[in-house]
Amino acid sequence: MKTLIHRYGTPLTTGLFLVSAVSGVALFFRWQPAxxxxMHEWLSLALLVPFGLHLWKNWKPMVGYLKRKTLIIPLLASILVAVPFAVNGMMKSRGGSPGFRAxxxxxxxxxxxxxxxxxASPEDLVARLRADGHKVDTAEATLEGVAASSGVRASELLFKLMPQRPATP
Known part of the structure; x- marks a missing residue:
């Protein structure tokens, strides 16, 4: 076990930290968030295991940091920087992304x-939904109602009804 910790603790911490850093920067700049x-969520969570191994391997130096109180200021600074983000996130309404709200x-x-x-015309929408096998009584129906009675998601119905974009050459 000690060999495993000494051999892989720090390299795995470094590797997963780099993945977390690159994916975090990409998410921050909204470059290919999907x-x-x-990747960022799961591998950052997986980073906790090698981080624990790294701490175990370097426990004596960590205790030294605690005794000299050189760890306290960086930890407090990290918490102070993180708290406003957490408070801001809790204060916002849970509206989510504009696309999901729309x-x-x-x-x-x-x-x-x-x-x-x-x-499209209301009659056309009703006809298209009926042609797909959905029960629609009138144009006063909602996609949520039609979806609930059909056992599908309303968003799927909406995507099927959206006009197709012309192909670009």
Whole structure:
């Protein structure tokens, strides 16, 4: 076990820290968030294991930092920097991303209200949903209602009804 800790603790900590740093920077600048989000969350969580091994390996120097009180100021500074972000996050409404909020509004709208946005007539939307096998009584129905009775997600129905973009050459 001691060999494992000495051989892999610090290198794994370094490797996973670099992955966490690169993915964190990519997320900060919103560069390909879908590619980096899960990677950042899971591998940053996995970083805790080699970090624990690294601490175990370097326990005596860590105790020295504690005795000399040189660890206290960096830890307090880190906490002081982190607290405003946490407080700000807790104070905000839980609205989420604008895209998800818009999706919620659109799937709760009546088909008659949704039709102009989707560049179709209310009757066309009803006909298209019926042709796909969904039970729709009138254009006053909502995609949430249709989805609930059909056992599908409302967002799937909305995506099917959206006009197709022309292909770019």
């Amino acid at each position: 590619a980096f989000h899960l 999706m919620s509004v659109l799937t709760k709208a009546q088909l008659s209200d949704l039709a102009p946005i989707l560049k």
